[in-house]
Amino acid sequence: MIRNGHGATRGAEPPGPGGRRAVRVWCDGCYDMVHYGHSNQLRQARAMGDYLIVGVHTDEEISKHKGPPVFTQEERYKMVRAIKWVDEVVPAAPYVTTLETLDKYSCDFCVHGDDITLTVDGRDTYEEVKQAGRYRECRRTQGVSTTDLVGRMLLVTKAHHSCEEMSSEYREYADSFGKCPGGRNPWTGVSQFLQTSQKIIQFASGKEPQPGETVIYVAGAFDLFHIGHVDFLEKVHGLAERPYVIAGLHFDQEVNHYKGKNYPIMNLHERTLSVLACRYVSEVVIGAPYSVTAELLDHFKEPKRRGIFCQIDSGNDLTTDLIVQRIIKNRLEYEARNQKKEAKELAFLEARRRQEVHPERESDCDF
Numbered sequence: 089m090i091r092n093g094h095g096a097t098r099g100a101e102p103p104g105p106g107g108r109r110a111v112r113v114w115c116d117g118c119y120d121m122v123h124y125g126h127s128n129q130l131r132q133a134r135a136m137g138d139y140l141i142v143g144v145h146t147d148e149e150i151s152k153h154k155g156p157p158v159f160t161q162e163e164r165y166k167m168v169r170a171i172k173w174v175d176e177v178v179p180a181a182p183y184v185t186t187l188e189t190l191d192k193y194s195c196d197f198c199v200h201g202d203d204i205t206l207t208v209d210g211r212d213t214y215e216e217v218k219q220a221g222r223y224r225e226c227r228r229t230q231g232v233s234t235t236d237l238v239g240r241m242l243l244v245t246k247a248h249h250s251c252e253e254m255s256s257e258y259r260e261y262a263d264s265f266g267k268c269p270g271g272r273n274p275w276t277g278v279s280q281f282l283q284t285s286q287k288i289i290q291f292a293s294g295k296e297p298q299p300g301e302t303v304i305y306v307a308g309a310f311d312l313f314h315i316g317h318v319d320f321l322e323k324v325h326g327l328a329e330r331p332y333v334i335a336g337l338h339f340d341q342e343v344n345h346y347k348g349k350n351y352p353i354m355n356l357h358e359r360t361l362s363v364l365a366c367r368y369v370s371e372v373v374i375g376a377p378y379s380v381t382a383e384l385l386d387h388f389k390e391p392k393r394r395g396i397f398c399q400i401d402s403g404n405d406l407t408t409d410l411i412v413q414r415i416i417k418n419r420l421e422y423e424a425r426n427q428k429k430e431a432k433e434l435a436f437l438e439a440r441r442r443q444e445v446h447p448e449r450e451s452d453c454d455f
Contacts (some may be wrong), residue, residue: 101139101175111137114195116181117205118150120157121237121411122167122313124291124358125229127365131290132226133199134173141193142174143181153183153208156421158234158414163315163406170318172367184213187220201228210435232358237312238422240353241412283357291364292372302328307336307376309343311352311408313362320402321368327398335369336376346378353408 104110115133119126119142134140144164150157157164161179169177182189184207185198198217202225205213217223297303306324310317325331337359343352352359356374363372415422 104138110139112139112141112193112195113137114141114143114185114190114193114198115200116143116145116178116185116198117200118145118154118157119164119168120150120159121234122164122171123232123234123237123354124361124365125232127171127173127291127361128229128287129199129201129226130168130171130173131365133224134175136199136224136226137196139175140173141176141178141195142168143178143185143189144168145183146180149183153206155424156418158411158418158422159315166318167315170322170367171365173365183207184211184216186216187222190217190222197222197224199224199226201226203228237353238415240350241415242419283360287361288364291361295370297332297370298330301330301332303332303334304328305334305336305380307338307373307378307380309338309347309352309408310335310359310363311343311347311354312411313354313359313366314406314408314411316402316404316406317363318366318368319404320400321366323400323402325368327400332370333368334371334373335363336373337363338378339375342378351408353412 101110101112113133113136115130117126130140130142144161147157147161159167165177165179168174178193190196190198198214200214200223207213212218214223304324304327306321321333321335325333337356340352340356344350354362360372360374363369
């Protein structure tokens with residue numbers, strides 16, 4: 089069992105330590121197919137200040153600079169709001185981060201991962217705030233990327249949740265998916281995810297149920313943690329005035345048994361971090377049984393009486409299967425998007441390399 093951290097409430101901005109003015113931090117991005125790598129970036133950003141504001145780009149802006157997103161902007165706004173380290177979400181945030189944006193929301197600085205984000209014409213979207221000294225960097229989470237997740241869905245591989253090595257077919261595909269000819273940059277590609285106790289502690293660090301709290305247990309695969317899961321957990325959280333929601337995650341083999349194919353797309357360790365990042369969940373059971381037993385209920389000090397099962401309609405029909413269908417339907421578009429992104433990044437790296445070799449020609453380098 090892992091107990092979660094931040095509560096489910098948002099709102100008033102807390103003062104900084106010693107009563108000083110709170111440090112306001114800005115992050116922005118597409119946040120398409122939100123995974124625990126995005127959550128970890130926001131966790132790191134929140135730790136740099138007292139109040140985290142996250143700007144999310146529109147479908148139109150993403151299509152212009154990168155290519156079509158998998159999820160709609162409304163879905164992406166809600167996914168980001170559900171991440172427990174986020175204090176406020178700004179819809180329709182500009183794709184290029186400017187000092188004007190930081191000042192508009194009274195943010196001291198912005199935070200981004202140690203990769204690069206470029207506009208349609210190949211310019212660094214954070215160039216202005218970097219030059220002004222209002223830019224901070226956090227570490228990118230190894231072992232997860234949207235490219236990798238899309239690859240798992242398209243290839244129908246099980247290597248991501250089994251003890252076997254990546255198949256040669258998957259490794260070849262992962263190394264070439266959406267890559268442009270002639271190179272590979274350090275920000276794109278697939279690496280192996282390795283779970284550590286430190287990572288779990290960073291995402292959890294929570295508390296036990298308190299007197300007066302209502303303990304609610306839910307269970308499932310929670311694969312490719314998405315807006316359908318968020319809507320369901322939000323409704324579960326609303327069942328009590330002081331809820332303590334425990335989410336049980338089934339073992340990979342159990343999920344594969346009842347889902348088949350290459351499910352789960354994310355392995356148990358990855359799904360654990362994804363659910364722990366949700367503000368509506370207080371605790372996670374890793375490897376929960378498929379059937380809820382009396383022993384399981386007793387372990388959580390639930391009343392021994394029965395008749396406590398409640399079925400919740402999330403109001404959202406999105407499923408992991410539908411996400412996979414979206415990917416398959418638009419496979420060529422997503423591959424083209426990745427190729428376009430890779431080409432821009434390689435051109436940027438080459439221009440920066442030339443600048444470092446010949447700094448006197450800086451004015452001639454057009455990023």
